[in-house]
Amino acid sequence: MGQDLNNFFEKFLKKQNMFKDKKVLQSAHLPNEILHRDDQINQIAQILAPALRLERPSNVFIYGKTGTGKTLSIKHTSQQLLDVAKTRNIPLKIVYVNCKLKKIADTEYRLIAELARFFGKAIPPTGLPTDEVYNIFFRELDREKKVVILVLDEIDQLVKKAGDQIIYNLTRINSDLKQAELCLVGISNDLAFANNLDPRVKSSLSEEELVFPPYNALQIQDILQGRAIQAFSDGVLEQGVIQKCAAYAAREHGDIRRALELLRVAGELAERKGLSAITLAELDEAQEKIEKDRFVDVVFTQPKQFQAVLYSIIMMEKDSAFFTGDVYDIYKKICQKANLRPLTQRRVSDVIAELDMLGIINARVISKGRYGRTREIGLSLPTEIEPKIKQILEESLLLT
């Protein structure tokens, strides 16, 4: 046994390393140079530049679909700004918060708590009055003369869950600040988002607006090429892989993040198979794997009750259309088997709505006329991974 393993590791080491620097392909990576976003970056820079003179920059609202470089551009510009500020000793702070993260910044309390933590204050997850946390945050903010740029990524998620009051408060905070200046940068994937906003909030948040258009296939190709050179060892990419990868991504509304992930996963697959080069076959395989992993991951991290509801929905799936009541009946049985205390139908209704938001299921409210009003529910998992998801749920819920 040991002998075998030894052998395996030896072989592993001898094999040519496919990746030179895998980090370059990971979504957290900040490249030195951002291609095809010069306009946007320059605009951001222009808007935020007054911060260096300790003037409050205009609030900015940034739109664009996923994977169009919004977050990247902001982070890049922030970094540069901070560098300059540092060498000149300018008191500038930039806080970046992703509002999508559940349990981090999806309510007013949690968002403000997170901000206060950025200033080095320990805030408990519950127990304090929101006002109190707000005051702590405010005091820290106003402690000294400085400019703070607050970047709220995926702000639409926050507003959807917690309302626009928070944003309103934040935009108004400046009139109370004596020393510091606060500038808001909101980032949204949802182009229609601003329309549902209170007009006052909207106008104060979007003193400046910026739109990130999707990349086209050529641009994606260009970017991939650049990253691939850094990420992979020479000659491991077969002809046409980049092109195909770009084509895939362009079809998916120009999402560069996906394209990079695709390339990375394809590389990993090829490496695991012991191939010397990445071929188109791995690319296709990667495409599936990513899709699969995404769902598996989301499902896996859901709370038990959500999983139970989802499991009930999967059990229903065979016949075409079904409704909240049907799901709830099954759900109650599942709970019994899984030794869970069943939630009320009221709550399950909300859970279904949330699962819908996560994109795991499709649910829409319909009226069946004489036969009442309900949600029509359908699974939106790719059928190939349905058994896998089912299995995960069974394990997680201890069903056998």
Added chain:
DNA sequence: CGAGATTCATGTGAAGTATACCTTTAGGCTTAA
């Protein structure tokens, strides 16, 4: 036949409850003078 009333199943909002966690306060014990 068609306009309006009815009806059903559950959506949805508001208010209440349980839980987990926080700070403050008061008491009790220890310690140092």
Added chain:
DNA sequence: AAGCCTAAAGGTATACTTCACATGAATCTCGTA
């Protein structure tokens, strides 16, 4: 007497429940052509 620890009291956020009302088109009803 001052200091320190502990436990109770009083408070909050969040997830969930309870209650009550809202919804909206298929179906029913009934007056009219």
